[in-house]
Structures are given as C-alpha cells and as structure tokens.
Amino acid sequence: MKKKVSGNQELRQRGRKLSAWSSFWRFPVVWMIAGAGGIILIDTLFRQLTAQVEGTVSLILTLVMGFLAILVYKLTLAFLARRSTPEISGQRAGMEAILGVLTGTIFITGSALIIMALGGYSFQWAGSGNMISVLISTIVAALGAAIVEELIFRGLMFQAIDQLGGRPLALAVTSLFFGVAHLGNTGATVWSAFAIFLEAGVLLGAAFLWRRNLWFSMGLHFAWNAMEGLLGIPVSGHAAAGLFTVKVNGAALLTGGDFGLEGSIVPVAGSLLFSIPMLIASARKRRGDAASLPH
Template identity: 70%
Template sequence: MKKMSAHKEKQHIGGKLSTGRLLWRFPIIWMIVGTIGIILVDTLFRPLAEQAKGVASLLLTLTAVIVAIMVFRLTMKYLARRSIPEISRKRAGIEAGMGLLTGAIFITVSTLIIVAAGGYSFQWASTADTGSVLISSITTALNAAIIEELIFRGLMFQAINKLAGNWLALAVTSLFFGAAHLGNTGATLWSAFAITIEAGILLGAAFLWRRNLWFPMGLHFAWNALEGLLGIPVSGHSTAGLFTVKVNGAAILTGGDFGLEGSIVPVMVSLLIVIPMLIGAARNRVR
C-alpha cells in the first residue's frame, strides 16, 4: 500500500510539473514573458545611453541590444522549447545587408517623390556636427530596429502564428505596431493607419519572406537611420540631421509633424514592396 501511495504521489507531482511546463510553453505566456524581459533591458539601458555622449552612447546601445537578443534566445530555448533559426548567425550579414538596401531604397524613393511633388526641400545644415549626427542617428535607429523587431516579429508574430497562422499573425502585429505609435508627437488615426500598412505589414511581410529577423532588422534600421540623417522627424521624434528640411503642402503629402511615415507616399511605395514579398513567402511555403 505504501509503495502504491508513493507511486501515486510521484505521478501527482509529475502531473503538476508537466502542467507547469505546458503552461510556460503556451505561446501567449512566453510571448508576454519575453516581451517584459526585453522591455526591462531597454528601460535599464536606454536612459544610460541617452545620458552618455558619442561613442559611449553607441556602446551602451550595442550592449543593450545584445542583452535583448540573449533574452529572446533564452525565452525561445527554455520557455517556448523550440529552435531559433530566425536569429541564426548563418547568413546573418547577408540578410541584414539585404534589409539595409531594401530600407534605404524605400526611404530614398519615398523622399524623392515628395520632393518632386514640392513637399520637401533640403538644405545642408552647415552648423551640424557630422560625427555627432551620425552616431546619434545610428544609435537611435539601432535600438528601435532590434528591440521592436524582437518584440513584434520575433515574439508576437511567432506566438500568434503558432495559434492562428501567418495571416492573422500579420494582421494583429501590424495593428499593434500602428497603435504603439499613437502616443508619438503629431500622431493621428491616419498616421497610425499609415504605420500599420507601411511598417507593420511591410516588416511582417519581410519576416515571412526571409524567415529570419536579420532582414527586417536591417530594413527597420536603414529606414530610421536615413530619416534621422536627412533631418526628417522619425515617427514624430524630431532629429538634428545633416540637413534642414522645409516642409510645404498638405500633411497627407508631407506627413506633417509626424514626419515621412504620416505621408501617403510611403504607404503606396510600401505596397509595391510588400506584394512581391508576400508572393515570395507563399512560394516558399509551397516548396
């Protein structure tokens, strides 16, 4: 009898442990835990990076993003209990480089269209400290690209995809990404919708197509860094760039105080990029 009781007790404890493990492996749980961990890292390091200057600020940001990637890896390995091909070192440089090129083309084309339409005019900022502007733009863009992609495409997209598939994951993460920018300076319902399409769907499609985080991180980084260097507000955040920008015309063309992302132009340009990406993603699934 004692042996049977001991056996039942072990089964009971084992059952509790199994239930506990299953709970942690539930997608919404590891998504929330991982997101909290990454936000805590960002909350700890960002004020230090903002107080520091020059190279010290860049080094602190690099440290923050490395720690954030480690948090993502640990979350996926020990809570989600899955492999992490999306953050593999294999082809990381090539994928990030492709993303950088895509993001640079996207912002350059969008800006040139607005310039041609008379919405922007640029003048070299002769008083700008080129070194400081470069480091500031790189630092800010690097933090946003890595942290946001880890949370939105790395955790949220994959958790929802696990539960409901690619298309719902793309829709939900895009909507959340747009809503997350509503508190920014100059934000409106239109700018949130624009961000949902031109950023949320574009970056989600980039992840679906390439099936790694390096490509959307590179795209996101080039987007923000180039805007910062041009002196265009990045999602409502004013930056001291290498140029001073004179804005003319309706906000639907120029984006107003929100910056380029509030313009209809990048929304249209992004759709031209998204469509072939989604076609490529669909073909990859068939293979």
Template identity: 70%
Template sequence: MKYVARRPIPELSRQHAGVEAVRGVITGAMFIAASTLIIVMLGGYSFQWAAPADPGSIVMASIEIALGAAILEELVFRGLMLQAIQKLGGSWIALAVTSLTFGAFHLGNPGATLWSAVAITLEAGVLLGAAFLWRRNLWFVMGLHFAWNALESLLGIPVSGLPADGLFTVQAHGAAWLTGGDFGLEGSIVTVILGLVIAIPMLIGAARKAKPN
C-alpha cells in the first residue's frame, strides 16, 4: 500500500500498536477459551496433560507458528484485499468477499469439508473483518488471530485441521457439529455462533464510526 498504491498506512501506525495488539490477544484468547469451555461442558471435549519432555519448546513453537500465520494472513486479507475491495464496492461487499475467500482458502487443509469452509467464513472471515472495520487497526486483528491459533495449538486442538503438538491431548466425543470433527474447534457450531455474537457488536460499532457527524 505504501510503495505500490502510494497511500498512507495508518492501520499499521506504531502509535498505540502495543495496546491494540494486547486488546486483540485478550479478545482472541477469551473467544477460544469460551468456545472450548462450552464444548467441554456439553461433553464434546476431554483433555489430558501430554507430559511433554520440553514444554518450553512446544510453547515457543506454537507462538512462532501462530504469529507468522496471523501477520501474513492479516496483511493479505484485511490489510490489502479488504481495503482494496472496500474502496471499490463499500464495506459490506468487502467483508462478504474477503470472508468467503478466507473460508475457501482453508478448503485444502486436512479434514476440511464444505461445512468447515462455511464455518471459517462466518466465524473467522466475518469476525476478523469486523474487528478491522471496527478498530481500523491491523495490530488488534493480528493480536486476535495470533491468540486464537496459539491457544488452540497449546491445547492440542487441530488448528483449521492442522494437527497440533500441544501441552495437552484432546479427545473429541459425540457429533462433529459439536466438536468440529477432524477439522477441530473451528468446525464446531459453538465457535461459529460465538464468533458471530462477538462480530455483531463490532460491526455495529464500525457502522456508527462510518456515519457522518
């Protein structure tokens, strides 16, 4: 955006970057923790300590992988794609196109199905897009995305179908609509509903910000 489109990049301003990133991390961690807890309470998951030989290396590996994915995917989808489409067709079209593209992007992952793509579209594409439209800040969205992936990985839950060597082993019980099946937490209807519940207030806040005074 800076060198090709030649426009300013306030969404990556260093001012308040740390605060926004921390807010995003807290939001993402609460989202995944609440989704997991609900599924556990409904009998869908049980966890057991994996007793890893080197838990520190597992934590660092989870952080590195989650951080890389969060930065790269948010720069592409919310930093470039969403804003380019928003300029051409408005916020709602941009949110719809990027959400659908984000869902389709995960179809090649292990355990992916048509439902998992729909789930990613709704819970991740819409939530992360709403987070950006609300905060107009990529640090917040990257923090949210990072905490989401890192916590899943540390819990031993597959991240978008990709197996995770976490601090725990997780056993899924019951229907795939509850547990997400082989795709993991992101294929659960619980996560979809909770993601939309969080996204809706963000979209309302974004719409209010966009209204002329």
C-alpha cells in the first residue's frame, strides 16, 4: 500500500513538473523569443547563401527562406503558444498580399511624387542594360526583409505583447522597437528613427490590426521597400541600384537625406492618413465582433 501511495506521489510530481515546463513555454515572452530566434537563424543562414549567387537562384533561395521562416512561426505558435495561426492562413493569402502590395505602392509612389513636386527629387532613367538583374535583386532584398520583419514584429512581438497588455501597448512597443532597430543604418538619426516609428511601425501595425492578416502587412512592407529600390532611393539608408537615378535637392526634412524617403516628413504625414482610418476600422470591427457574442 505504501509503495502504491509513493508511486502516486511520484506521478503527481512529474505531472506538476510537466505542467510548470508547459507553462514556461506558453508564456508570451518565451515563445516570442524562441520563435524570433529561429526565424533570425534561418534568415542569417540564407542571407549568406544568397550573397554567393545571383539572379533566379537568389530569388529561389529567398522563397525557400520565406517558407521555412513561416513554418518556424507556425510551429512556434502551435507547439509553444498552443494557439492557431489564422493570420498566416493560406485562405485569401493571395488576395491579401495583392491588396497590401497595392497599398504600399500607392503610399511610396505618392510620397515620392509629392517630394518631386516640391523640388526635392528629380529622377532620370538609369538606362541600365541589366534591368532583369536589378529587378530580381530588388525583389530579393525587399521580399526577404518583408517576410522576416513582419513575422517577428507583427507576428510574434505584437501578439505576445497584445496577450500581456492589450493592443494599444502592442502597437506602441512594436513601433518603438521597429524605429530603434533602424538606428544603426547608414544616415540614421534620432529623427529618422522617430519617423520609422510613426510611418512604418504604426502604419504596419495598423495594417495588421485592420486586416488581422500577415499576408497583407507583408505585401505592404514588400511594396514599400521594392518601390524605393526601383526608384533608386536609399531604403532605410541602404543604397539601391534601381531603374532610376535620383538627384536630391533641398532640406533633409523634405528629402530624407542619406537615409532615404523614410526620413522625409512627407511619408510621415502620409502614413497618418493611412493609419488612422485603418485603426478606426479595426476598432469598429472589434466592437462589432464583441456585440455579436452571446451575453
């Protein structure tokens, strides 16, 4: 009888240990860090591989990297956070991504045209014979950054902080971290980090809240970087070959200076015109969902 009691106690102790271990991995900060670490590891490995090849092969490697990063994201939330991932579901993925690409294209093209109209930019066709190479290299850089950064910031970090402190805190913290993450880039200043905080962090966060879909925010992010690169404008301080060469005239507050378009006041103002309606639509949708629940 004593042996049986002892055996039951041992089983209960094991059960408590397993429960504590499970609770540890289900804590939002833990699965956020674990998932981000896995995604960064994959991104780092494939960046090294992509740097050694060119053309279509580099694009294929980037697509493989994206697939593996998304897989890590799904596995992290499924087995550590113990929740489903409707925000990265294959359903309506194409439509959401296209809508995001259109939104990002309109935003960046519109901002560049306004700066050009104010005398800050002048564009000239680069006349390069390797147009396909420029297109592929621009797509590779933009696509890789969009997938990795959205999975980490809007996918893992946003939802972990949302679970701990709510959506407003999640939007504020992810936007802040997104701005700080760009401080080490060429031409970066305190102003450019603040500009990234507002125009990219808040806009991409609002886009995710509006659609509750990572494909949309990835599409927007991709088009943002790709359009800047194709126009020959530095992408967050990174020089771009581009299909055009851009001549910059005037104050850095208008043109963004060495940091590029994101350092300009124009997209900062424009991002608010996009973000505010998205946040309002998200709040209305949330209230509608809450009202539809049974009381």
